[in-house]
Amino acid sequence: xxxxxxxxxxxxxxxxxxxxxxxxxxxxxxxxxxxxxxxxxxxxxxxxxxxxxxxxxxxxxxxxxxxxxxxxxxxxxxxxxxxxxxxxxxxxxxxxxxxxxxxxxxxxxxxxxxxxxxxxxxxxxxxxxxxxxxxxxxxxxxxxxxxxxxxxxxxxxxxxxxxxxxxxxxxxxxxxxxxxxxxxxxxxxxxxxxxxxxxxxxxxxxxxxxxxxxxxxxxxxxxxxxxxxxxxxxxxxxxxxxxxxxxxxxxxxxxxxxxxxxxxxxxxxxxxxxxxxxxxxxxxxxxxxxxxxxxxxxxxxxxxxxxxxxxxxxxxxxxxxxxxxxx
Numbered sequence: 370x371x372x373x374x375x376x377x378x379x380x381x382x383x384x385x386x387x388x389x390x391x392x393x394x395x396x397x398x399x400x401x402x403x404x405x406x407x408x409x410x411x412x413x414x415x416x417x418x419x420x421x422x423x424x425x426x427x428x429x430x431x432x433x434x435x436x437x438x439x440x441x442x443x444x445x446x447x448x449x450x451x452x453x454x455x456x457x458x459x460x461x462x463x464x465x466x467x468x469x470x471x472x473x474x475x476x477x478x479x480x481x482x483x484x485x486x487x488x489x490x491x492x493x494x495x496x497x498x499x500x501x502x503x504x505x506x507x508x509x510x511x512x513x514x515x516x517x518x519x520x521x522x523x524x525x526x527x528x529x530x531x532x533x534x535x536x537x538x539x540x541x542x543x544x545x546x547x548x549x550x551x552x553x554x555x556x557x558x559x560x561x562x563x564x565x566x567x568x569x570x571x572x573x574x575x576x577x578x579x580x581x582x583x584x585x586x587x588x589x590x591x592x593x594x595x596x597x598x599x600x601x602x603x604x605x606x607x608x609x610x611x612x613x614x615x616x617x618x619x620x621x622x623x624x625x626x627x628x629x630x631x632x633x634x635x636x637x638x639x640x641x642x643x644x645x646x647x648x649x650x651x652x653x654x655x656x657x658x659x660x661x662x663x664x665x666x667x668x669x670x671x672x673x674x675x676x677x678x679x680x681x682x683x684x685x686x687x688x689x690x691x692x693x694x695x696x
Contacts (some may be wrong), residue, residue, distance in 0.1 A: 414688035419482030429672030436665030465482035470534035517577030628662035
């Protein structure tokens with residue numbers, strides 16, 4: 370018998386331990402343990418927070434995206450600032466114009482926040498399993514990043530659709546490229562295929578660092594604040610305290626990661642053709658310098674800080690109510 374045959378027989382004779390890290394048994398067991406920590410109350414609470422904040426603040430999101438893609442093309446309306454932009458849209462199309470793309474935004478924000486809180490709390494509980502010590506800042510960061518990646522894989526087509534709808538500048542509904550969310554999804558898929566629905570996915574993956582930094586900061590602030598009060602780290606806080614911690618964590622995350630949002634919006638824009646991530650970055654830097662990567666940041670901050678505060682406040686209270694932890 371040849372050496373190769375003997376080696377194959379020997380390998381086949383060695384049993385695979387269910388406890389081996391790479392074995393199918395181990396992977397299945399770990400997935401089952403992870404799924405055992407899923408609580409759909411977190412999904413409902415996150416969805417509620419995302420939907421409410423989006424309905425209130427969508428016009429500011431529209432303004433932010435229009436500024437983010439303003440790269441000098443003549444086909445785009447020119448705005449002097451946030452107020453001028455909102456007034457111009459109002460004069461051309463009324464309240465309907467300010468709420469262009471609101472349907473995919475509600476779907477996207479609701480689904481994203483719901484799935485994010487669902488995955489994040491499950492991963493966090495899985496990591497915490499069997500330990501008395503609290504998670505470290507790095508473990509919060511990793512848990513939030515993993516939750517963000519899973520969420521983005523499911524929701525990226527919705528965000529592409531929202532961007533396309535928001536960037537329709539014609540006031541005449543009959544001359545608009547997309548009639549609504551479903552029409553946009555179908556047309557993007559028909560003309561651009563799956564890659565079209567996943568435009569901006571790579572910078573979106575980079576953007577998971579935004580949520581990871583935000584959640585790491587938010588969890589750290591809550592933990593340290595409750596320690597200073599000699600309370601459990603997950604003790605219920607007042608609405609004002611949740612708002613303050615959400616705002617601080619959001620400002621920190623935006624300051625660090627905003628340029629990826631500009632790159633992502635430009636990749637998803639139907640009015641310009643980029644060959645990829647490096648092409649967007651090169652042309653933005655060449656034509657606009659460092660300021661190009663921070664276009665729309667002011668309207669973004671004006672929008673995301675209250676949006677974050679509303680989302681986290683609603684989530685914290687609704688989740689505790691559904692989980693029976695509201696005392």
